[in-house]
Amino acid sequence: MVTQPSFEKSSDKPFNWFLFAAPSRFYFLVKKLIPVCWTLAIILGITGLVLGLLFAPTDAVQGDSYRIIFIHVPSAWMSMVLYVAMAFWGAIGLIFNARLAYRLSNSIAITGAIMTFIALWTGALWGKPTWGTWWVWDARLTSELILLFLYIGYLSLYNAIDDQRKALKASSLLAIIGVVNVPIIYFSVKWWNTLHQGASITLTKTSMDSKMLLAMLIMTFAFWAYAFAVVLTRVNLKTLEEESHTDWVQNELKQLGTPS
Amino acid sequence: MIWGSFADFINMNGYGPYVWGSFGVTFALFVMEFIILRREKTNVMLFEDKS
Helix, strand or coil: CCCCCCCCCHHHCCCCCCHHHCHHHHHHHHHHHHHHHHHHHHHHHHHHHHHHHHHCCCECCCEHHHHHHHHHHHHHHHHHHHHHHHHHHHHHHHHHCCHHHHHHHHHHHHHHHHHHHHHHHHHHHHHHHHHCCCCCCCHHHHHHHHHHHHHHHHHHHHHHCCCHHHHHHHHHHHHHHHCCHHHHHHHHHHHCCCCCCCCCECCCCECCCHHHHHHHHHHHHHHHHHHHHHHHHHHHHHHHHHCCCCHHHHHHHHHHHCCC | CCCCCHHHHHHHHHCHHHHHHHHHHHHHHHHHHHHHHHHHHHHHHHHCCCC
């Protein structure tokens, strides 16, 4: 008889990728991450704002209106990244029928919509002094507006269907179809002759002052940290709500209800 | 620091309304989202069995 190789010792086990797919494990991991994300968001946010508003030089062409870039670009990036993440987790949810993936996808939508609105709002306030108009129907602006409608459509569709399983399936499918819009937004300034300027930074070259660039990158990380903090908070709230029949959630609710 | 005075900083060389309109609304939305999440947390607490 050949003895079976032992997988009992934890050090011999390959990493189990589904370990955190259990709602309770995922919940407690995320619960630890949330304060870290908030701390990073606040520290990076303050650093980025101080650098961007107090130390970065005035732009030679656009004057101080350019400072809107420190929130416009991070929010526009986040609006696209969050959409792809929402569609990705929606697809994982559809393929594996995974509740947690759906929950993650669903939690991203509101934050994504807010980021898209901020990108459009700050864009309008930047457009007025630099282009002389709040809005123009050029490819970049129009495709970003469509992104906002996709987020709103996702949320409306989800809320319109009573059966939660069906609601998640339908809205995830909408999210996946809408992904085609993301490369359109990104490449719109190359594909069409737009009023919106092209990318100021690419992987190989940058046309920005180093302080401006640093402030913008720090603000981008601050937005990332903020998005993680709110999305993870929402995921955990949904977990508590939807798994409230389980003992571990009831214990956790008692813990949360006890003032420490 | 590139600003001579606090008034200069607020004025942003004439672009104050655009710059502060952008930063203000962004900040307000983030705070709003945070408050809504706090309220949702209070609602979730109601799922506790009080038996």
